[in-house]
Amino acid sequence: xxxxxxxxxxxxxxxxxxxxxxxxxxxxxxxxxxxxxxxxxxxxxxxxxxxxxxxxxxxxxxxxxxxxxxxxxxxxxxxxxxxxxxxxxxxxxxxxxxxxxxxxxxxxxxxxxxxxxxxxxxxxxxxxxxxxxxxxxxxxxxxxxxxxxxxxxxxxxxxxxxxxxx
Amino acid sequence: xxxxxxxxxxxxxxxxxxxxxxxxxxxxxxxxxxxxxxxxxxxxxxxxxxxxxxxxxxxxxxxxxxxxxxxxxxxxxxxxxxxxxxxxxxxxxxxxxxxxxxxxxxxxxxxxxxxxxxxxxxxxxxxxxxxxxxxxxxxxxxxxxxxxxxxxxxxxxxxxxxxxxxxxxxxxxxxxxxxxxxxxxxxxxxxxxxxxxxxxxxxxxxxxxxxxxxxxxxxxxxxxxxxxxxxxxxxxxxxxxxxxxxxxxxxxxxxxxxxxxxxxxxxxxxxxxxxxxxxxxxxxxx
Numbered sequence: 001x002x003x004x005x006x007x008x009x010x011x012x013x014x015x016x017x018x019x020x021x022x023x024x025x026x027x028x029x030x031x032x033x034x035x036x037x038x039x040x041x042x043x044x045x046x047x048x049x050x051x052x053x054x055x056x057x058x059x060x061x062x063x064x065x066x067x068x069x070x071x072x073x074x075x076x077x078x079x080x081x082x083x084x085x086x087x088x089x090x091x092x093x094x095x096x097x098x099x100x101x102x103x104x105x106x107x108x109x110x111x112x113x114x115x116x117x118x119x120x121x122x123x124x125x126x127x128x129x130x131x132x133x134x135x136x137x138x139x140x141x142x143x144x145x146x147x148x149x150x151x152x153x154x155x156x157x158x159x160x161x162x163x164x165x166x
Numbered sequence: 167x168x169x170x171x172x173x174x175x176x177x178x179x180x181x182x183x184x185x186x187x188x189x190x191x192x193x194x195x196x197x198x199x200x201x202x203x204x205x206x207x208x209x210x211x212x213x214x215x216x217x218x219x220x221x222x223x224x225x226x227x228x229x230x231x232x233x234x235x236x237x238x239x240x241x242x243x244x245x246x247x248x249x250x251x252x253x254x255x256x257x258x259x260x261x262x263x264x265x266x267x268x269x270x271x272x273x274x275x276x277x278x279x280x281x282x283x284x285x286x287x288x289x290x291x292x293x294x295x296x297x298x299x300x301x302x303x304x305x306x307x308x309x310x311x312x313x314x315x316x317x318x319x320x321x322x323x324x325x326x327x328x329x330x331x332x333x334x335x336x337x338x339x340x341x342x343x344x345x346x347x348x349x350x351x352x353x354x355x356x357x358x359x360x361x362x363x364x365x366x367x368x369x370x371x372x373x374x375x376x377x378x379x380x381x382x383x384x385x386x387x388x389x390x391x392x393x394x395x396x397x398x399x400x401x402x403x404x405x406x407x408x409x410x411x412x413x414x415x416x417x418x419x420x421x422x423x424x425x426x427x428x429x430x431x432x433x434x435x436x437x438x439x440x441x442x443x444x445x446x447x448x449x450x451x452x
Contacts, residue, residue: 001173018171018214021204041201042355044269053240053272060200060273063174064216107268128355129267 003066007031008075016062022048025062026072033073033102037131044130047103048072054110056129073102076109084151085109085144092143096134104130108144118148168211175215180222180332184305186215188328196330198238199273201266202282217275223332226250233258233336237277241265241289244276253449254296254336257345257363261292264349264361277331280313281321283386285421286357288349290317290387291379293334295345295363301333302326310335317387342374343367344450346442350382350434352425358382359426362438366397366446373397373447378439383431384418392416393439402447411440 003014007026016025023046026034037045039058046058049071077083082090085108095101104127111118111126118126123144124137132140175194177183187194192212197203199218217223223238226247233254235244244250244262265271265279265288279289280300290313298313304326313334316324321331343365350360360383367375376394381387392413400406414435420428 018173019167019169040204041266041270044267047269053242054269055272056201056269059204061174061197061203061214063214064197064200064218066174066176066216067219103269110268126268129269 001063003063005065005067006069008071014062014065018061018063020062022057022060022062022065022070024058025065026057026070031072031074035099035102037099042131043100044103044107045100047106047130049106049110052110052113054107054129071106071109073105076105083109085112085147088143088147088150089140092139092146094135094140094143100130100132104132104140108140108147111144112148112151116148116151118144120145167207168214169209170212171214173213175213176219177215177217178219178221180220180303180330181305183215183217183220183330184303184328186213187330196281198278199240199275201270201273202278202284217330228255228338231338233338235276235334235336237275237331237333239276240272241274241276241279242268242271245271253339253343253345253365257292257296257347257365258289258336260345260347261288261349261361261363264288264347264354264358267355276334280316280334281331283317283320285382285385286361287381287387288358288361291361291363291381292347293336294379294387294389295365295377296336296339297377298337299335300331301335302329303332304329308332320386339365339367342369342450344446344448344452346446346449348438348442350438357425360431360435360438362435362442364439364442364446366402366443366450368402368447368450371401371451373400373402378414378443380418380435383420383435385421388418390414390416390418390439393443397443402443402451404444407440407443407447410443411436414439 035045037043041056041059048057077086123141175186193210194213195211197214223236225236227234241262279287293313346364348362349358351358361381363379365377376397378390378393393410396410415432422428
């Protein structure tokens with residue numbers, strides 16, 4: 001079956017099997033920033049924004065995305081023009097293997113979209129569905145708080161690149 | 167996995183959803199948040215009716231007698247609601263906040279948690295403790311039933327053909343009522359091993375009404391009737407709550423799995439009920 005969506009601002013039609021989950025459909029369509037970790041909605045590596053809400057895409061039937069606006073990490077920024085959150089993750093060293101980062105960034109963006117001045121507890125609450133098994137959580141909490149300070153409106157405005165590897 | 171699934175319907179209204187659900191062409195079923203879809207295994211379902219685009223199912227309103235929650239409201243909205251007030255609002259918000267994670271709460275819906283009725287669903291015992299009512303719609307016609315009836319019969323058997331849950335109505339309780347919710351799990355994101363919801367109403371320290379409901383420790387949500395009966399008409403005290411809590415598992419069949427034995431869960435539930443009663447009572451007296 002065919003579903004019509006908007007992915008990272010572009011209208012996209014996806015041909016999907018009715019039983020396939022959104023994470024798999026997005027990866028097949030080239031959005032490899034969507035990671036599949038546990039595949040059962042526990043780890044959050046697959047988080048994407050659907051109509052403004054961060055959700056686990058590994059357990060969401062792709063067909064339910066019909067008519068929806070999807071944001072994946074690719075839509076946030078890229079190495080040349082990173083989103084203020086992506087830059088903050090780099091600057092704070094919130095990345096080791098990086099597998100959980102796309103999901104965590106999406107959850108963090110959802111938080112800042114609704115609450116540009118979060119407390120550390122707000123950040124913990126918003127990222128409670130994003131497991132990290134190497135870097136840990138302290139640095140990413142700092143990163144989100146820094147990004148909030150740096151960006152205020154974390155949306156759009158890409159931060160200037162300040163060092164860090166690609 | 168739904169081996170015969172070939173199509174999805176995307177109704178925009180309740181009536182449209184009921185029409186699709188009742189169509190005789192395909193065998194249909196409902197989907198709302200979709201989080202339990204990976205668990206569904208059925209080789210007869212040919213089409214799914216996606217309720218997530220029915221905007222009239224998504225709202226939270228509070229008037230002087232009831233909190234009205236649209237069936238399709240994501241539980242994250244309950245957790246974050248600024249409109250929910252009083253003991254009922256407090257219990258709903260606390261429990262909703264303990265469901266899974268932010269990412270799951272944005273998918274899981276107020277009625278999906280009830281219709282799916284998994285042992286680990288956190289809201290059903292809350293609905294039971296608050297004596298909630300459920301509005302069911304079959305196109306235009308509607309009926310309102312106590313949540314207990316829906317739970318006793320299970321939603322899939324209770325609902326008529328082409329009928330859906332459209333709203334949860336939660337009575338508003340005033341002064342003299344205190345509530346408590348606790349979830350016992352390995353981690354805050356893990357499935358509950360025990361979820362517990364309590365509502366106590368007291369006047370002058372005497373308990374006039376008590377609801378103690380559990381899930382996860384049982385296969386389906388259940389009331390701890392013996393605890394409730396031990397409290398009614400008595401003056402609240404630490405001794406009374408300790409005595410009543412001893413009856414927490416009376417009449418219940420306690421589950422066990424690799425997370426914990428049934429003996430362990432029984433022991434823990436007793437402690438949770440004792441503490442929960444005290445907390446609810448203290449709040450009720452404020």
